[in-house]
Amino acid sequence: TTEIYTAAAFGPPQEIPHLFPVLIGRRRAKRTTFAALFEHRAGGRAVVETFQADGEGRYVVLLRIGGRIACDYSDHDASATIRQFDANGLSVAESRFEGSEGVATRAASEPPIALDAWFPNLSGPRLRARVAKADNARQDVEIVAGTQIRSVQVEREAVVDLPVDWGMLDPPLAVRVACGEAVAERALAPALAFLGRAYALGETDQVRRGERHWRGRDDLSARFRVDREGGLLRIRVGVTDDAVVCSGPVEHHYDYDSVQIYFDPRGDAAQADTSLTGIFGLVLIPNSADGEPARVFPIGPGRATKGSPAEASPSLEGVRLRSEIRDDGYDLHLELPLARLGRIPEPGDKVGFDLIVNDNDGSFRRAQQLVWTGAHGSRIWLRQDYHSPQRFGALVF
DSSP states (O other), rough: EEEEEEEEOOSSSGGGTTOOOOOOEEEEEOOHHHHHHOOTTSSOSEEEEEEEEEEEHHHHHHHEESSSEEEETTTTTEEEEEEEEEESEEEEEEEEEEEETEEEEOOOOOOOOOOOOOOOTOSSOOOEEEEESSSOOOOOEEEEEEEEEEEEESSEEEEEEOOGGGGGGSSSEEEEEEEEEEOOOOOOOOOOOETTOHHHOOOOOEEEEEEEEEEEETEEEEEEEEEEEETTEEEEEEEEESSSOOSSSSSSSSSSEEEEEEEOOOOOOGOOOOOOOTTTEEEEEOTTTSSSEEEEEEEEEHSSSSSSSSSSSSSOOOOOEEEEEEETEEEEEEEEGGGTTOOOOOOOOOEEEEEEEEEESSSSSEEEEETTTTTOBOOOOOTTTOGGGGGGGEEEO
């Protein structure tokens, strides 16, 4: 006999549980086949690395993508508590199942308090923290970031800015939020790219998942470098990809193996705007073996949102892209006039910046992404070519 409990699923609500079934199972046998039960499709690759008993009624699942799931099960009343932890060991989700006569029914719960924190690009020396509580009772919440301490009253959710000089951080900053006995914390480091230096994508916390799981750096990884020559930016991206797909039928152009690159030249006053208005972004697609040339598509309000005028798309005047396909991936070489950004940065200036690598591997749409500034547990679904400017890092001139 196998008892299965449906746990929290991650993805667009209207698609759950069709696209994102997540099953927690306990098999009454000496040998479990849990991996076959947990988010696994025929012919696909299971997300479970190992599954093991860890004491009476406790089971721990280690995930290939990093992190773990712990299930505490009671034979007495057939109840279970399921907790998901990220790669840093921090709790990110919790569900409680109450059993009745051996049949489990769900009593959904949330972590009592959750913390998200980031450095808004171009926002000067500050950190932004979003605190969310599981209830609506107004309570005192304390936020600690380094030497900065802020106490605020929160009903359900609050966004708080703290003065933190992120340019001086080394090592990463510990951020902690507490409400009564409930505590959430994380380590935070700014994403800064300097001219003339190389940067890598290939860590589990940079993976934004879609239809399949990341299998390591040989599956998908990248390195990039940005250089300046007068009024021209030269951007080189080397992508390692075990199956390069850049021609044939896809749903959208960004569903090919490709790179999305974003620049935010706006000032501090515009940082609350989460749209792509004023953002200069490009989708870069390498040449294909069957003769398709390297291609550049604009990202912007005319392409990424509905109802925006087509003329709002960024100008591609002077933008040049060339590419080479390798046995294990591809290389991109982009020339971008700084005039396309709307202003010419001076030495020491910062421009909001991010870079995303799309992976197709032979399907109708991209199956996963790598995000330079981190994926924050997000998924690809319904994003199109949108990427929140508040999650950008910064390019320092």
